[in-house]
Amino acid sequence: MSNLIQEFNNYRSKMNEVILGKNNLVMKRLWNLDTNTYEAGALDVATKEMLGLVASMVLRCDDCIKYHLGKCHEVGITTEQVYEVFAVANIVGGTIVIPHTRRAAEYWEELIAQ
Amino acid sequence: MSNLIQEFNNYRSKMNEVILGKNNLVMKRLWNLDTNTYEAGALDVATKEMLGLVASMVLRCDDCIKYHLGKCHEVGITTEQVYEVFAVANIVGGTIVIPHTRRAAEYWEELIAQ
Amino acid sequence: MSNLIQEFNNYRSKMNEVILGKNNLVMKRLWNLDTNTYEAGALDVATKEMLGLVASMVLRCDDCIKYHLGKCHEVGITTEQVYEVFAVANIVGGTIVIPHTRRAAEYWEELIAQ
Amino acid sequence: MSNLIQEFNNYRSKMNEVILGKNNLVMKRLWNLDTNTYEAGALDVATKEMLGLVASMVLRCDDCIKYHLGKCHEVGITTEQVYEVFAVANIVGGTIVIPHTRRAAEYWEELIAQ
Amino acid sequence: MSNLIQEFNNYRSKMNEVILGKNNLVMKRLWNLDTNTYEAGALDVATKEMLGLVASMVLRCDDCIKYHLGKCHEVGITTEQVYEVFAVANIVGGTIVIPHTRRAAEYWEELIAQ
Amino acid sequence: MSNLIQEFNNYRSKMNEVILGKNNLVMKRLWNLDTNTYEAGALDVATKEMLGLVASMVLRCDDCIKYHLGKCHEVGITTEQVYEVFAVANIVGGTIVIPHTRRAAEYWEELIAQ
Numbered sequence: 001m002s003n004l005i006q007e008f009n010n011y012r013s014k015m016n017e018v019i020l021g022k023n024n025l026v027m028k029r030l031w032n033l034d035t036n037t038y039e040a041g042a043l044d045v046a047t048k049e050m051l052g053l054v055a056s057m058v059l060r061c062d063d064c065i066k067y068h069l070g071k072c073h074e075v076g077i078t079t080e081q082v083y084e085v086f087a088v089a090n091i092v093g094g095t096i097v098i099p100h101t102r103r104a105a106e107y108w109e110e111l112i113a114q
Numbered sequence: 115m116s117n118l119i120q121e122f123n124n125y126r127s128k129m130n131e132v133i134l135g136k137n138n139l140v141m142k143r144l145w146n147l148d149t150n151t152y153e154a155g156a157l158d159v160a161t162k163e164m165l166g167l168v169a170s171m172v173l174r175c176d177d178c179i180k181y182h183l184g185k186c187h188e189v190g191i192t193t194e195q196v197y198e199v200f201a202v203a204n205i206v207g208g209t210i211v212i213p214h215t216r217r218a219a220e221y222w223e224e225l226i227a228q
Numbered sequence: 229m230s231n232l233i234q235e236f237n238n239y240r241s242k243m244n245e246v247i248l249g250k251n252n253l254v255m256k257r258l259w260n261l262d263t264n265t266y267e268a269g270a271l272d273v274a275t276k277e278m279l280g281l282v283a284s285m286v287l288r289c290d291d292c293i294k295y296h297l298g299k300c301h302e303v304g305i306t307t308e309q310v311y312e313v314f315a316v317a318n319i320v321g322g323t324i325v326i327p328h329t330r331r332a333a334e335y336w337e338e339l340i341a342q
Numbered sequence: 343m344s345n346l347i348q349e350f351n352n353y354r355s356k357m358n359e360v361i362l363g364k365n366n367l368v369m370k371r372l373w374n375l376d377t378n379t380y381e382a383g384a385l386d387v388a389t390k391e392m393l394g395l396v397a398s399m400v401l402r403c404d405d406c407i408k409y410h411l412g413k414c415h416e417v418g419i420t421t422e423q424v425y426e427v428f429a430v431a432n433i434v435g436g437t438i439v440i441p442h443t444r445r446a447a448e449y450w451e452e453l454i455a456q
Numbered sequence: 457m458s459n460l461i462q463e464f465n466n467y468r469s470k471m472n473e474v475i476l477g478k479n480n481l482v483m484k485r486l487w488n489l490d491t492n493t494y495e496a497g498a499l500d501v502a503t504k505e506m507l508g509l510v511a512s513m514v515l516r517c518d519d520c521i522k523y524h525l526g527k528c529h530e531v532g533i534t535t536e537q538v539y540e541v542f543a544v545a546n547i548v549g550g551t552i553v554i555p556h557t558r559r560a561a562e563y564w565e566e567l568i569a570q
Numbered sequence: 571m572s573n574l575i576q577e578f579n580n581y582r583s584k585m586n587e588v589i590l591g592k593n594n595l596v597m598k599r600l601w602n603l604d605t606n607t608y609e610a611g612a613l614d615v616a617t618k619e620m621l622g623l624v625a626s627m628v629l630r631c632d633d634c635i636k637y638h639l640g641k642c643h644e645v646g647i648t649t650e651q652v653y654e655v656f657a658v659a660n661i662v663g664g665t666i667v668i669p670h671t672r673r674a675a676e677y678w679e680e681l682i683a684q
Binding site: 125126132133136137138140141144145148151170173175176177178 | 448
C-alpha cells in the first residue's frame with residue numbers, strides 16, 4: 001500500500017480509537033449515522049459515495065476527500081467518472097477547490113496504482 | 115406554476131439578462147462552462163444534477179438548491195432519492211443545513227404538485 | 229408572541245412535519261441526536277445553548293441563530309451575556325457576522341419584550 | 343432614493359443603534375476598527391473598497407456586498423470595473439456566487455440610477 | 457513539553473513577531489481586541505474559551521483549535537467537558553469536522569499528558 | 571529560490587500535469603478562464619492580483635494565497651500594501667484568518683528575500 005494511503009488509514013484508526021474511548025454518546029451515534037448514510041437505499045452506494053466526495057470537495061476537507069476517494073475506488077468508479085465529480089466540485093466551489101483537487105488527484109493515482 | 119417556482123425563475127431570468135448585458139467575458143464564459151458541466155459524459159445527467167444539488171446544500175446556497183431541484187425533477191429523480199441526497203448533505207454539512215433543507219423540501223413539494 | 233418569533237416557529241413546525249413525513253431514517257436520527265447534544269451532561273444546558281449560538285453565528289445561519297436565541301432566553305441567559313457571545317462570534321468570524329448580528333439583535337429584542 | 347437602498351440603510355441604522363446601545367466594548371471597538379480598515383493608506387480608498395467587495399462576495403454576505411457597492415459607487419468605481427470585481431469573485435468562489443451576483447447587480451443598477 | 461505543543465507555540469511566536477514588526481495598525485488593534493474578547497465579563501473565562509473552541513471547530517481552523525484547547529486546559533476544563541464541546545461542533549458542523557476533531561483529540565492528549 | 575517557494579511551484583506543476591493529462595474539458599476550460607480573469611482590463615493586473623489575494627485569504631486557502639502572493643510580488647506590490655490587504659482579510663474574515671496570515675507572512679518574507 002502506498003505511503004499516502006497507509007498514513008491516512010493509520011492516523012484515522014489511531015485517533016478514532018482515542019475519540020471513541022472517551023465514550024461521548026453523541027460522537028458515537030454520529031459516527032454510526034455516518035455509516036448508515038452511505039448504505040444502499042433509493043440511491044446505490046456508488047452514487048452516494050460520489051455525493052460524499054463532491055460535498056467534501058466543495059467544503060475543502062482533504063481527509064474527507066481521501067476517505068470518499070478510497071470508497072469510490074472500492075466500488076469501481078472509473079478515473080473518468082471521478083474527474084467529472086472533480087469538475088462539478090470545481091465549477092460549484094470555484095478555483096479555491098483547485099489545490100484540494102491536486103491533492104485528490106495525487107491520492108487517486110496511488111489508489112489506482114495499487 | 116406555483117409562486118415559489120415562478121418567482122425564482124422570473125428573478126433569475128431578469129437578472130441574468132442584466133448581468134450578461136454588461137458583456138463581461140469571464141462571466142459569460144463561466145456561465146457557458148456551468149452548462150457544459152452538467153451535460154452527460156462518463157456520468158449521466160441525473161447523477162450530475164444530484165452532485166450539483168448536494169454541493170449546493172452543503173454550501174447552503176438556497177437559489178442554487180432550487181435550481182438543481184428543478185433539474186432533478188425534470189430528469190425524474192424520485193422524492194425518496196431526493197431525500198437521500200438531503201440526508202448526505204445534512205450528515206456531511208451538519209445541522210446548519212437543516213434550515214436550507216426546510217426550504218428545499220418546500221420547493222420540492224411545489225415541484226411535484228405541478 | 230411577536231411576528232418574527234411566531235413566523236419562525238410556524239414555518240419550522242410546518243416544514244419539519246413535511247420532512248419527517250418522508251420517513252428518511254438518517255434525517256430522523258440526526259434530529260434526535262441534535263436534541264441529545266444540548267441535554268445537560270458535563271456541561272449545563274445554558275453553556276451548551278451558548279455554544280450552539282456562537283457556532284450558528286460564525287457559520288452565519290440566521291434560522292439556527294434564532295433557534296438558539298430562543299433556547300438561551302428560555303434558560304435565563306441575560307442580554308449582557310448574549311452580547312458577549314455576539315462579541316466572540318464577531319471577533320472569530322469577522323465583520324461578515326455583523327449583518328447576522330443585526331438580525332440576532334432584532335430577534336433578541338422581541339424575545340425579551342414578550 | 344430607491345427602495346432597496348433606503349431599506350438597507352434604514353434597517354442597518356436602526357439595528358446598529360440597538361447593538362451599540364448595549365455598550366459591549368468589543369463590538370464597539372470592532373466597528374471602529376472596521377472603519378479604520380478602509381481609510382486611505384498604502385492603498386487608496388477605491389482599491390480597499392473593491393477588496394472589501396470581493397471578500398464579501400466570495401463569503402456570500404449580501405448585506406456586506408450592498409454596503410461595499412454603495413461605497414464603490416461613492417468613490418467613482420465604474421460599472422465595467424465593478425463587473426471585473428464580480429468576475430474575480432465568481433471565478434475564485436464558483437457558481438454559488440452567482441445568486442449573490444444577481445442581487446449585487448440589482449443593487450448596482452439602483453445605485454447608478456440615482 | 458510535547459512536540460506538537462512546542463512546534464505550535466514556536467511558530468506562532470516567530471510569525472507574530474514578523475507580522476507585528478510591520479506596524480500595520482489594523483492588525484495590531486485586532487490582536488489586542490482578540491485578547492479583550494476572552495477576558496472575564498458577564499461570562500467567565502472558561503465559558504468564553506469554550507465558545508472560542510467551538511467556533512474554531514465549526515470553522516475548521518486547526519491552529520485556532522489548538523490555541524483554544526491550550527487555554528481550556530489552563531483554566532481547568534475537563535476531558536469530558538471538552539468532548540461535549542467537540543460533540544456540539546460535530547453536530548452543528550457535520551462530519552467534515554471529524555478530521556479536525558481527530559487532530560484536536562491528539563493535541564488534547566498531549567496537553568493532559570504534560 | 572527558497573524551499574517554500576520551490577516546493578509549492580514543483581508540486582503545483584507536477585499535479586497540474588496529472589490533472590490536465592486526464593483531458594477533462596471542464597477542468598481545462600476553468601483553468602484557462604482563471605488565467606483570463608487576472609488579465610488587465612478595466613482594472614489593472616496589480617489590483618486584480620490583490621483582489622485574488624484577499625479572496626483567497628478570507629476563504630482560507632493557503633495554496634491560493636501563495637499563488638497570488640507570488641503574482642503580487644512579480645507586479646511590484648510593496649510589503650506595506652500587502653499588509654493592508656492582510657488587514658482587510660482579517661477584519662472581514664475574523665481571527666480565523668490569523669493562522670493563514672502567519673503562513674502568508676512567512677511566504678512573503680521568502681519572496682522579498684530572493
